[in-house]
Amino acid sequence: MSLLPQPPEGRKTSWIWKNILKPLAEPSNNFVNAIRFKLGDGRRINFWEDFWTEVPSLKLSFPRVFGLVLKKSGKVCEFGSKVEGKWIWLFKVHIALFSWEQAVWDEFIRIINEGAADSGTMDVLKWEHASNGVYSAKKFCELESALGSTEDKIWKLVWSGLAPPKVEGFLWKVILGRIPTLVELDKRGALHSSSTRCALCSKDEETVNHIFCLCEIGWKVWSKNGVVFNNLVYNEQKIFEEMLLMLGFWCKGKWHTSTCSINEFVRNPVLIALEEFRCID
Numbered sequence: 001m002s003l004l005p006q007p008p009e010g011r012k013t014s015w016i017w018k019n020i021l022k023p024l025a026e027p028s029n030n031f032v033n034a035i036r037f038k039l040g041d042g043r044r045i046n047f048w049e050d051f052w053t054e055v056p057s058l059k060l061s062f063p064r065v066f067g068l069v070l071k072k073s074g075k076v077c078e079f080g081s082k083v084e085g086k087w088i089w090l091f092k093v094h095i096a097l098f099s100w101e102q103a104v105w106d107e108f109i110r111i112i113n114e115g116a117a118d119s120g121t122m123d124v125l126k127w128e129h130a131s132n133g134v135y136s137a138k139k140f141c142e143l144e145s146a147l148g149s150t151e152d153k154i155w156k157l158v159w160s161g162l163a164p165p166k167v168e169g170f171l172w173k174v175i176l177g178r179i180p181t182l183v184e185l186d187k188r189g190a191l192h193s194s195s196t197r198c199a200l201c202s203k204d205e206e207t208v209n210h211i212f213c214l215c216e217i218g219w220k221v222w223s224k225n226g227v228v229f230n231n232l233v234y235n236e237q238k239i240f241e242e243m244l245l246m247l248g249f250w251c252k253g254k255w256h257t258s259t260c261s262i263n264e265f266v267r268n269p270v271l272i273a274l275e276e277f278r279c280i281d
């Protein structure tokens, strides 16, 4: 079994799983490109294909060596073993090396030895943008913004640390429209009902916008939650004002040294918060 799931095969694979794995097959995906394998016992890393040495794929970087050796696939542990902390490799070639090939072979051995240096007890995945190798959604968004691929400043607000991480993650999905509403399910061919109209009010299509901003019944449910909206009777304007006030308190709580008052945050929350981010930068 590999550390990274293999691309799904066959029609029976669910669309959810297919969509989760989709980025793994995208060569320009910045998240996937930053994944590295750190060698441990070599039981879950593909020797030729996985990015466990300084080159992304030994197969592509050393086509001549790949052509010479008999074993064309398998995990790292099938190509060598660790003896007293050092990996010893065992390759069978089907013809003797020409003298000019020796230098290529030596370079190949150097690279796999370096990849195997300091190997631990288990194979692990590392994210190269973090010194500890652990992926961070916040860091990833910062990198994406720096690349210019996410220019919209809304993302800085989403990942500002105002709300708990799971709320930030949820908000991120809401803004991207990645909530399984009936309309989204229909787009993916996974709708189990005959209509995409809102299951609560039936007045409109069940989109993210409808569920979170426009559905009157949805808002009644929210407003009954006294913690959030203090039993407000549904009124778009009132609820919006209430949300702004809450945002003002959050902003003042986070940037308590700011000269802006809660009222100023409330009057112009986006611009003032962006101003704060600029100060932090």
Ligand SMILES: [Zn+2]
Pocket: 198, 199, 200, 201, 202, 203, 204, 210, 214, 215, 216, 217, 218
């Ligand atoms: Zn509705």
